[in-house]
Amino acid sequence: xxxxxxxxxxxxxxxxxxxxxxxxxxxxxxxxxxxxxxxxxxxxxxxxxxxxxxxxxxxxxxxxxxxxxxxxxxxxxxxxxxxxxxxxxxxxxxxxxxxxxxxxxxxxxxxxxxxxxxxxxxxxxxxxxxxxxxxxxxxxxxxxxxxxxxxxxxxxxxxxxxxxxxxxxxxxxxxxxxxxxxxxxxxxxxxxxxxxxxxxxxxxxxxxxxxxxxxxxxxxxxxxxxxxxxxxxxxxxxxxxxxxxxxxxxxxxxxxxxxxxxxxxxxxxxxxxxxxxxxxxxxxxxxxxxxxxxxxxxxxxxxxxxxxxxxxxxxxxxxxxxxxxxxxxxxxxxxxxxxxxxxxxxxxxxxxxxxxxxxxxxxxxxxxxxxxxxxxxxxxxxxxxxxxxxxxxxxxxxxxxxxxxxxxxxxxxxxxxxxxxxxxxxxxxxx
Ligand code: AMP
Numbered sequence: 431x432x433x434x435x436x437x438x439x440x441x442x443x444x445x446x447x448x449x450x451x452x453x454x455x456x457x458x459x460x461x462x463x464x465x466x467x468x469x470x471x472x473x474x475x476x477x478x479x480x481x482x483x484x485x486x487x488x489x490x491x492x493x494x495x496x497x498x499x500x501x502x503x504x505x506x507x508x509x510x511x512x513x514x515x516x517x518x519x520x521x522x523x524x525x526x527x528x529x530x531x532x533x534x535x536x537x538x539x540x541x542x543x544x545x546x547x548x549x550x551x552x553x554x555x556x557x558x559x560x561x562x563x564x565x566x567x568x569x570x571x572x573x574x575x576x577x578x579x580x581x582x583x584x585x586x587x588x589x590x591x592x593x594x595x596x597x598x599x600x601x602x603x604x605x606x607x608x609x610x611x612x613x614x615x616x617x618x619x620x621x622x623x624x625x626x627x628x629x630x631x632x633x634x635x636x637x638x639x640x641x642x643x644x645x646x647x648x649x650x651x652x653x654x655x656x657x658x659x660x661x662x663x664x665x666x667x668x669x670x671x672x673x674x675x676x677x678x679x680x681x682x683x684x685x686x687x688x689x690x691x692x693x694x695x696x697x698x699x700x701x702x703x704x705x706x707x708x709x710x711x712x713x714x715x716x717x718x719x720x721x722x723x724x725x726x727x728x729x730x731x732x733x734x735x736x737x738x739x740x741x742x743x744x745x746x747x748x749x750x751x752x753x754x755x756x757x758x759x760x761x762x763x764x765x766x767x768x769x770x771x772x773x774x775x776x777x778x779x780x781x782x783x784x785x786x787x788x789x790x791x792x793x794x795x796x797x798x799x800x801x802x803x804x805x806x807x808x809x810x811x812x813x814x815x816x817x818x819x820x821x822x823x824x825x826x827x828x829x830x831x832x833x834x835x836x837x838x839x840x841x842x843x844x845x846x847x848x849x850x851x852x853x854x855x856x857x858x859x860x861x
Contacts, residue, residue, distance in 0.1 A: 432493055433738055434459045435467075436480050436510070437501025440765070440797035440815040441723035445499055445737070446473045447795070448730045452738035459493060461486060465806045466796025466814075483510050490519045497522065497742055500698075506719050507533040511698075522741040524719045527694035531685075532719040535615045536577045542714055545688035547681055549714040550705075552617035561598045564616055565591060576601050577613035585656055587619065620705040620713055623851065625666040626725050627677050627702045627712075630740055633695040635749040636682055637740065640732055640756050641669035642725040643852065648772065650847045657772045658812060661848030663762040663823050664728040667855045668706045677704065677712045685717070697744060701725075724815045727795045728761035728826075731817055762826035763817040764834050764848050768798070769841030771811030779808045779839040791819045792833040808839060823852040 433455045435446045443466045450458045450472035460467040463475035478485045481504055490498055498514060498521040500506050506529040514521035523529075530537045536554040543549075550573070555561035565572060574597040576584030584601070588594035594616070601614050626644060630637040644662035648654035669677070681702055689696040701718035721729070730737070734755040743749045768775035777798075784806060787794045795817060798810015814837065818829025827849045834844060 431455060431496035431738070432457050432459065434461065434486070434490055434493075434495045434498040435501060436461050436486060436498065436505060438462050438464050438480070439501065439723050440795040440812065441721055441726040442501040443467050443470070443795040443797070444727045444730045445501060445721075446470060447793075448733065448737045449499070452736045454736070454742075455738050459489070459495065461489065464796045464809070465799040465801045466794070468801060480505050481508060483508065483513050486510070487514060487517055487519060490514065491517065496520060497738060497745070499523070499741055501720060501723075503529065503532050503718065503720050506698075520742070520745045522745060523698040524696050524700075525694065528689055528696040528698075529719040530694070531689070531696070531700075531717040534577055535575050535716065536613055538717055539615055539617070541688060541692075545684050547684050547688070547714060548712060550618040550620050552615050554613060554615050555598070555602070556613050558599060558602045561602065561614060561616060562595055565594045565598060568616070568618070570594060571619035573617045573619055574598050574601065575615045575617070577615060620707070620715070622705040622707040622713075623668045624715070625669050625704050625706055626662075626722055627669065627674075627682070627704055628721055628725070628729070629682055629700050630698075630744060630749070631682075631686060631700055632697050632744045632747065632749045633686055633690055636678060636686070637749060637752060637754055638674065638678065638682075639729055639754070640664045641666040641674065642722070642729055643668070644722060644725050645845065645848055648845075650845050655772055657767075659722065659724045659765060660767070660845050661762070661764045661815075662722070662724040662728055663760060663826065663849045663852055664725070664732055665760060667823070667852050670710070673706060673710050673712065676710065677702065681712055681714055723797070724763045724765050727763040727815045727817045731761045731793055731819055732757040732759065757819070759819050759821055760823045760826040761817055761819050762823055762830050762849050763795070763815040764830045764844055765797075765812050766814040766816060766834060766837065766842055766844045767812050768808050768810070769843045771843070775811050776841060777807070777809055778802070779841065780805045781808060781813070781837065781839045783837040786836045787816065787833040789833075791829045793817045794833065794837070813839075813842075822856050823849045824856055827853065
């Protein structure tokens with residue numbers, strides 16, 4: 431079978447790499463891919479934008495693609511699954527109606543409230559004066575979020591009221607995030623440890639992926655501006671078996687039942703971004719309608735099962751017969767970025783050392799890269815995700831950083847403390 435992966439980031443490189451290792455994948459196409467997918471064995475890039483749904487469908491029809499996996503949220507929110515299904519093309523992911531769980535934070539908060547699913551207290555606003563009055567009444571810390579898609583950057587965790595007021599003002603005036611910010615959610619601050627929990631589902635059967643945790647803040651100690659993600663690891667030690675059971679029972683199952691009851695059966699990857707409170711209870715921070723980037727990279731290097739088989743089973747109604755087999759080792763990915771990201775940054779810097787950085791326990795996934803003649807050059811803010819595997823999160827980190835140190839370009843930047851919370855927890859348990 432031919433498989434089509436849509437997207438061009440590190441997540442899509444990992445998806446394409448994993449699919450290419452499937453016994454049933456004859457070839458993997460990536461639209462549009464990057465310099466990493468271009469040289470991955472069994473993978474071919476096709477230069478079509480992830481949001482050009484008509485051109486993607488034509489490609490799938492022309493090539494006889496048997497399975498399409500959608501990496502990013504934008505085509506899902508725009509209805510790619512509905513469009514492909516209408517043409518008889520198997521496409522793994524939620525419909526546009528189901529993808530609203532990511533497409534609108536206000537929709538999601540109201541949905542969670544309607545179905546009694548645990549989340550932080552909140553209110554939605556389109557009117558600035560009402561938002562400012564609410565912020566002053568609740569006090570800080572408090573969290574201000576743009577309603578629509580803002581590439582993971584539309585959230586301000588304000589430690590004082592002035593900061594929250596400034597964020598609300600900027601978002602509601604449309605100066606930041608354009609129309610994605612014309613409605614905002616203001617919610618209570620939750621203190622705890624974050625974890626990502628992703629499942630594969632056909633709307634009824636739930637197959638949890640290994641737990642993971644990403645680091646959204648740009649700088650060490652989880653400080654600095656929010657980014658798309660600076661690194662991730664799997665498993666997340668905070669997700670003990672008891673916490674996992676609570677997440678499935680209190681969050682995942684009621685969410686799927688609620689979506690079904692509201693006429694939008696949810697199929698695909700469902701990603702719950704959670705805050706695990708000190709007593710182990712989960713609260714939903716957000717949903718994503720696809721896998722996370724960079725969580726996908728460490729998760730997939732641990733997955734031993736055939737991803738193509740799992741996605742195909744989801745679409746043909748046999749998911750209940752599937753199970754997932756995991757490498758017991760931990761994996762950790764370090765995102766190497768262009769200096770300046772998430773603000774302005776340079777493109778076109780030549781990347782050196784890539785050929786020395788892959789081994790049995792190290793894998794370099796490309797994100798914002800492109801080929802320029804014989805060189806691989808930077809072509810985005812997040813450039814690479816260098817992933818290591820080891821007996822513990824600490825050892826996985828050692829592998830990842832040993833590989834990262836072999837790679838360089840002008841103004842490269844990455845955090846040196848990815849996994850710090852999990853590593854501290856491992857050390858506490860060991861002593
Ligand atoms: P989101 O885009 O909704 O996932 O938010 C981005 C990041 O902001 C999250 O990963 C958290 O670190 C933080 N965050 C969001 N909501 C809250 C909250 N209610 N309390 C504390 N931190 C939050």
